Amino acid sequence: MELSRYPWLIELNEELKQFITDDIIIKVVTEDWERRQYYQLREATFRDEQKILKEDRDEQDFKALGIIAIGQMFGEHDRVIGAVRIFPDGEQAWWGGRLCVEPLYRHHHAIGKALINAAVSTAKNLGCQTFLATVQQQNERYFQKLCWDSLDTRNVANLPHVLMQAQIENYPLQHVVMQAYSYKEA
Template identity: 40%
Template sequence: MPPDYSDYTVKWAHLPWEQQQAFKLRQQVFCHEQQLFELTDEDAVDQTAQSIVALGDYGGWPQQVVGTVRIHQQAAGEWWGGRLAVSRDFRHQRHLGTGLIRLAVGSAHALGCQRFLATVQAGNEALFQHLHWQTLERMTLHGRDHLLMQADLNFYPPIHNPNSGFVMTLADKPTSAMTLWPGLLEVQEQVPVPGAAASVSGAEKRYV
């Protein structure tokens, strides 16, 4: 049985153990569960990316990284989200995924983001539309239908305190019954973005 945490803190990872557990969770999801990589999913983007973590708490004391995502600036004003992963034991806590997305976009917005992008599996389109994302393009990647999507920043006010983030209790569940599909954790290739900076490399990968 997974721990019954009293609440969850969603914040930027800045302590060594937070970053270490975030990488370990990514390894579990992307290497062991989905077998997309052999040993590690870490790449060059991690050198400049900011990891975000969802921490399981007991009475305000963090115990474990149960979810993670990373963000990084690809070009001036253009940010990408990726490597979104939630521990298998906590995927029923669907508010964890929405909380990670909220801090990812909101903290980038506070840093001057004018466009926040991600590629997601087609099965998650309704969820992201519910979270105020717009579909820009449809494509097939790795033999599966995917979407290039953009967050509506009007619904993601800047979050200026990402190092402390925010606390979510079990009552902080989304009003929608939709949940994070497992396919949201799968790999997606970088794709050309209409109007995006030409510096985006086709060899890079995004995970959201």
């Protein structure tokens, strides 16, 4: 159906985008539409909103696994509302990065926690012994509460960041309550 012939339908669709759901799943990117929305959310966050990066994609994306939070509407996948990537650096070390949540869902603190839990747990299941990330300084305390240690400070994209390491023995985190969230293994 050609939507441009039905302006009321386009308007309704835009209004529905603002509807916030509590039916959320966390999974590894597998579908083309998921990958498109995964990159769109990253670009909207890091390029457009925060203006940290001129270009969001980099060489790590060729070997990275994208992990996403998908909001479901009426039991059907609706759209990507959160994202993170993980990638190997050697045989036992992995990195996480580009953690972002759609602005409408940032009050759902469990989405970020669930994405971090899935990222570290997925890497751990793939043989990771050391999981690292550079985290914006204002988020250091948030990660510490999720069993991460601060190792060093750095400047990334002219912003203060902290090099952090997950206490991998604590993952998956048992205290990350997933009541309304389901988690699909990679």
